[in-house]
Amino acid sequence: MGKVIAIANQKGGVGKTTTAINLGAALAQQDMWTLVIDCDPQANTTGGLGFPRDPARRSIYHGLMHDAAFKDLILTSAVEGLHLIPSEKNLVGASVELVDQPEREQVLRKKLSDVRGQFNFVLLDCPPALDLLTLNALVAADSVIVPVQCEYFALEGVTELIDTLVRIRRTLNPHLAVEGILLTMYDERTNLSQQVRDDLRDFFGDQVFSTVIPRNVRLAEAPSFGKPVALYDKDCKGATSYVELAKEVIHHDQKSAGARA
Numbered sequence: 001m002g003k004v005i006a007i008a009n010q011k012g013g014v015g016k017t018t019t020a021i022n023l024g025a026a027l028a029q030q031d032m033w034t035l036v037i038d039c040d041p042q043a044n045t046t047g048g049l050g051f052p053r054d055p056a057r058r059s060i061y062h063g064l065m066h067d068a069a070f071k072d073l074i075l076t077s078a079v080e081g082l083h084l085i086p087s088e089k090n091l092v093g094a095s096v097e098l099v100d101q102p103e104r105e106q107v108l109r110k111k112l113s114d115v116r117g118q119f120n121f122v123l124l125d126c127p128p129a130l131d132l133l134t135l136n137a138l139v140a141a142d143s144v145i146v147p148v149q150c151e152y153f154a155l156e157g158v159t160e161l162i163d164t165l166v167r168i169r170r171t172l173n174p175h176l177a178v179e180g181i182l183l184t185m186y187d188e189r190t191n192l193s194q195q196v197r198d199d200l201r202d203f204f205g206d207q208v209f210s211t212v213i214p215r216n217v218r219l220a221e222a223p224s225f226g227k228p229v230a231l232y233d234k235d236c237k238g239a240t241s242y243v244e245l246a247k248e249v250i251h252h253d254q255k256s257a258g259a260r261a
Helices: 016-029 044-048 060-065 089-100 104-112 132-140 154-171 191-207 217-225 237-260
Strands: 003-007 034-038 082-085 121-125 143-149 177-186 208-214
Touching: 003 016, 003 132, 016 034, 016 044, 016 082, 016 121, 016 143, 016 177, 016 217, 016 237, 034 044, 044 217, 060 089, 060 104, 089 104, 089 132, 104 132, 132 154, 143 154, 154 177, 154 191, 177 191, 177 237, 191 208, 208 237, 217 237
Parallel strands: 003 121, 003 143, 034 082, 034 121, 143 177, 177 208
Antiparallel strands: none
């Protein structure tokens, strides 16, 4: 049974989509069969994996709202072992349409049950809001990666999200864990980045990933070419950082599997 990891933060611009694309590619390159599900109506993960907008293509919207089987929505990316369920602009209506559905928070979890066994990891790229789409992702997930930009209000934003996760754990998903807090857009030359890193590690301890994702031009350029950075420039700092992150995630999974055994 594949591990389902939501990539979530209610703040925009913190690196959720960049992480979904590049962690997915790095996991696949570590021989982990990986599925990325684009849960954001902006569909940036879809475009960043090389699939331009196509109104004729079926997406996660059809899976959630029109009973299309998830197995029929899966696309194969340019990275061997990496697959995608795409998004589209119509998904923005799902937050409204889901309101009237019975067990509306459970729709994604139930749909995922048919395909998660085919993959080692399933990554859910969440929209930058705590809406019904994000709630569905958090209920479906085993754990959450929280990307945090190295900026002044970072600690405050993470604390709010952790509070939300605690409430979801109490009511809807008792097994939801924090996979890790991921520092993104880290600039080792600035005192601010170092201060944010130290504050988060002091406050959250080993819940913060050892790997940090640097500010990196090649990492920022790659989505405009529809490629993960591993295909665009595999030797740049951004690419090597996501490989290290993938190894941490795999290690976490192996450790928790050993604890369950």
